Amino acid sequence: MTIEDILREDIRKAISTHFDIIADDILLQPTKKEFEGFYTFVTFPLTKTTRKAPAEIGQIIGEHLVENASIVAGFNVVQGFLNISLKDSTWLNLFTDISADEAFGTFPSNSLSVMIEFSSPNTNKPLHLGHLRNNFLGDSLSRILKASGYDVVKTCLVNDRGIHICKSMLAYKKFGHGETPETSGLKGDHLAGKYYVKFDIEYKKQIAELVAQGIPEEEAAKKAPWILEAQKLLLLWEQGDAETVALWRTMNNWVYAGFAQTYNKIGVSFDKTYYESDTYLLGKDIIEEAIKTGVFYKKPDNSVWIDLSSEGLDEKLVLRGDGTSVYITQDLGTTELKNSDFHNNRYLWVVGNEQDYHFKVLFAILKRLGQTYSEGCYHISYGMVDLPSGKMKSREGTVVDADDLVSQMIQTAADRTQELGKIDDFDGEEAKLLYNQLAMGALKYYLLKVDPKKRMLFNPEESIDFQGHTGPFIQYTYARIRSIIRKAEQAGIQPTIPGDSYHLHQAERELIFVLSQYPVKVAASANEFAPSLISQYVFELAKVYNQFYAEVSIFSDPDPEAVRLRVGLSAAVSETIRKALGLMGIGVPERM
RNA sequence: GGUCCGGUAGCUCAGCUGGAUAGAGCAGCUGCCUUCUAAGCAGCAGGUCAUGUGUUCGAAUCACAUCCGGAUCACCA
Numbered sequence: 001m002t003i004e005d006i007l008r009e010d011i012r013k014a015i016s017t018h019f020d021i022i023a024d025d026i027l028l029q030p031t032k033k034e035f036e037g038f039y040t041f042v043t044f045p046l047t048k049t050t051r052k053a054p055a056e057i058g059q060i061i062g063e064h065l066v067e068n069a070s071i072v073a074g075f076n077v078v079q080g081f082l083n084i085s086l087k088d089s090t091w092l093n094l095f096t097d098i099s100a101d102e103a104f105g106t107f108p109s110n111s112l113s114v115m116i117e118f119s120s121p122n123t124n125k126p127l128h129l130g131h132l133r134n135n136f137l138g139d140s141l142s143r144i145l146k147a148s149g150y151d152v153v154k155t156c157l158v159n160d161r162g163i164h165i166c167k168s169m170l171a172y173k174k175f176g177h178g179e180t181p182e183t184s185g186l187k188g189d190h191l192a193g194k195y196y197v198k199f200d201i202e203y204k205k206q207i208a209e210l211v212a213q214g215i216p217e218e219e220a221a222k223k224a225p226w227i228l229e230a231q232k233l234l235l236l237w238e239q240g241d242a243e244t245v246a247l248w249r250t251m252n253n254w255v256y257a258g259f260a261q262t263y264n265k266i267g268v269s270f271d272k273t274y275y276e277s278d279t280y281l282l283g284k285d286i287i288e289e290a291i292k293t294g295v296f297y298k299k300p301d302n303s304v305w306i307d308l309s310s311e312g313l314d315e316k317l318v319l320r321g322d323g324t325s326v327y328i329t330q331d332l333g334t335t336e337l338k339n340s341d342f343h344n345n346r347y348l349w350v351v352g353n354e355q356d357y358h359f360k361v362l363f364a365i366l367k368r369l370g371q372t373y374s375e376g377c378y379h380i381s382y383g384m385v386d387l388p389s390g391k392m393k394s395r396e397g398t399v400v401d402a403d404d405l406v407s408q409m410i411q412t413a414a415d416r417t418q419e420l421g422k423i424d425d426f427d428g429e430e431a432k433l434l435y436n437q438l439a440m441g442a443l444k445y446y447l448l449k450v451d452p453k454k455r456m457l458f459n460p461e462e463s464i465d466f467q468g469h470t471g472p473f474i475q476y477t478y479a480r481i482r483s484i485i486r487k488a489e490q491a492g493i494q495p496t497i498p499g500d501s502y503h504l505h506q507a508e509r510e511l512i513f514v515l516s517q518y519p520v521k522v523a524a525s526a527n528e529f530a531p532s533l534i535s536q537y538v539f540e541l542a543k544v545y546n547q548f549y550a551e552v553s554i555f556s557d558p559d560p561e562a563v564r565l566r567v568g569l570s571a572a573v574s575e576t577i578r579k580a581l582g583l584m585g586i587g588v589p590e591r592m
Numbered sequence: 593g594g595u596c597c598g599g600u601a602g603c604u605c606a607g608c609u610g611g612a613u614a615g616a617g618c619a620g621c622u623g624c625c626u627u628c629u630a631a632g633c634a635g636c637a638g639g640u641c642a643u644g645u646g647u648u649c650g651a652a653u654c655a656c657a658u659c660c661g662g663a664u665c666a667c668c669a
Contacts, residue, residue, distance in 0.1 A: 317667055356597085356664070384662085449606095450606095454598075470617085473632085487628065532605095
C-alpha cells in the first residue's frame with residue numbers, strides 16, 4: 001500500500017462520514033509548486049452531490065484528515081483544491097521503507113513471459129540512426145519489462161535474403177574484384193553497403209538510358225538489365241545454386257561480423273536470432289490447412305485471400321497464384337515458430353509505424369485462425385527519425401550511419417571531458433570507458449526521451465549536448481553523489497534515518513517524494529511500452545537532487561542527524577539513478 | 593479518395609483517464625565557484641495550446657467540422 005493509497009482511503013472515509021457518499025474514484029494529483037502541500041484533492045466533482053461550495057468541502061475533508069488520518073500534517077484550501085501536507089514522520093517512514101528495499105523499483109515475477117522482437121536488420125547495408133531508435137527502444141523495453149516482473153526473451157529476425165541482398169551481391173560480382181573486409185579495411189556491413197549503393201547508381205543510370213530511348217520510366221525500372229540480373233540471382237539462390245549460395249553466405253558473414261561489432265558497442269544483445277532464410281517458407285502450411293476450414297479462400301487464378309473488411313481492413317492476399325509466400329505469410333509462420341519454440345504469453349514487435357497496417361492484418365488473421373496467443377500480440381509502433389534536412393533516405397545517401405554517429409559521440413565526449421580536465425589522473429582504459437559511457441548515455445537518452453509513438457527530429461547539434469535534458473547531465477549528478485558517498489565512507493559517516501523529532505528540510509521532503517514515485521514509473525512505462533516515462537522521471541530526480549545539493553550543505557550541517565540522513569538520501573538517489581538509467585541501457589560513472 | 597497518426601514558447605519536447613496563473617531543456621539576458629564536482633544552481637524574458645463550433649461549474653485534454661504535415665491502402669519486405 002503506497003502513501004497515495006492510504007491517503008485515498010482516508011479521503012474516502014472523510015467523504016462517507018461527512019457527506020454519506022461512497023466515492024469510488026478518489027483522484028489525487030501532485031500539488032503545484034506554488035502551493036504548499038504534496039498531494040491535491042479536487043473537490044469540484046463533489047459539489048453536485050453534496051450541494052456545498054467547493055471550498056467548504058475542502059475545508060471539511062481537510063479538518064477530518066488532520067484529526068483522523070495519521071499520515072496527514074496539515075492542509076490548505078485554494079478554491080476547490082485541497083492541498084495536503086504529510087507529517088515528517090510519514091516521510092521518514094517512507095524513506096525507511098525505500099532504503100531497506102534492495103529491490104526498490106523491481107517487481108516480483110508476474111509469471112508471464114514475453115518475447116520482444118527488435119532490431120531486425122537487412123543484411124545489405126550497415127545500421128543507421130533509425131535502427132538505433134529501434135534497438136534502444138527494444139533493449140530498454142526488455143529491461144523495463146523484466147524489472148516489472150516479466151520473463152523476457154529478446155529476439156531478432158534477420159532479413160538475410162531477398163532482392164536487396166541480391167543487389168549487393170550482383171554489384172559485388174561485377175565490381176568487387178574479390179575485395180574483402182580485410183583487403184579493403186572496411187567493416188563487413190559497410191562493405192556490403194558499398195555495393196548496394198553501387199548497384200543503385202548503376203541501376204539508375206540504366207533506367208535513365210532506357211527512358212532516353214523513349215521507354216516509360218515505370219517500364220524502364222522493370223527492364224533495366226541489372227534488375228533483371230538481380231532477380232535471376234534471387235531465383236538461383238532459391239534454387240540452391242552452389243555458387244550463388246556461397247557468395248550469399250560469404251557476404252552475409254561479413255555483415256554479421258560488422259553487426260556484431262556495432263551491437264557490442266551499443267550494448268545490445270539477443271537471446272535468440274531468427275533468420276529469414278530459415279523462415280521465409282513457413283506459413284504456407286498454416287494457410288493450406290485453414291483453406292479447408294474456410295478462413296481463407298482461393299480465387300480462380302489460384303491465389304489465396306482473406307477478407308478482413310468486417311474488421312475495418314481490406315481483402316488481403318496471403319499466397320500468390322504460383323503458391324509462393326508473401327510477407328504476411330512468412331510472418332504468420334514465424335510467429336507460429338516463435339510460439340512453438342517458446343510458448344510465451346505475449347509477443348511484441350518493435351517495428352516502425354509505417355507497418356501499422358501490416359500488423360493489424362497479421363493480428364486479425366491470427367485471431368481468425370483461432371490462435372489464443374493473438375490476444376497477447378502487440379505492435380510497438382514507433383515514429384520515424386527525421387533530420388533537419390528532412391527524411392532519411394538510404395538510397396539518397398541522406399542516412400546517418402550508426403557507427404559514424406557513435407564514434408563522433410565518443411570523440412565529443414572525449415573533447416568535452418578533456419576541456420574540463422577533471423579526470424586528468426585517469427589512465428587510458430579508464431578514460432576510454434568513461435567516454436564510451438558518456439557517448440552512449442547522450443545518444444541513448446536523446447533517442448529514448450521522446451514518446452516512442454511520435455516521429456522525432458534528430459538534431460546533430462542538440463544530440464551532442466551534455467547539458468540540460470541529457471544523459472550526461474544525469475550521469476553527472478550520479479558522479480557528484482558518488483563523490484559524496486566516498487567522502488562519507490572515508491569520514492566513517494553511516495547513513496541513518498533520524499528519529500521522529502527531526503524536522504525535515506523542504507528539499508529533503510521533495511527528494512523522498514520523487515524517490516517514492518520510481519516504482520510507479522517503472523510500472524507505467526512497462527504498461528505503456530514507453531521508456532520515455534523513465535527518462536523523464538530520472539531527469540526530474542536528478543534535477544531535484546541538484547536543487548537539494550545547491551540548497552543544503554551535507555557535511556557542514558551542525559546537526560549530525562541531518563548529515564547522516566543526507567548521506568542516506570544521496571545514496572538512495574544515486575542507486576535509483578543507476579537503476580533507472582540501467583533500464584535505458586545507460587551506464588553510470590564514478591567520476592566525470 | 594478510404595483509414596491511421598500528428599499540429600503546445602524562436603527550436604526540441606512534457607502535459608492529453610477534463611481541473612489552479614499551460615511546464616521543461618536548448619537558444620537569449622542577469623546573478624552565483626576561498627565551502628561536498630559550475631557537465632551545476634537561482635532568476636528574467638518568451639504561449640490566440642493549428643482554426644471554428646459544441647459538451648461542461650471548468651477544455652491543451654472530450655465530440656464534430658475545417659486547414660496543414662506525415663504514414664498507409666503492392667501478387668515489396
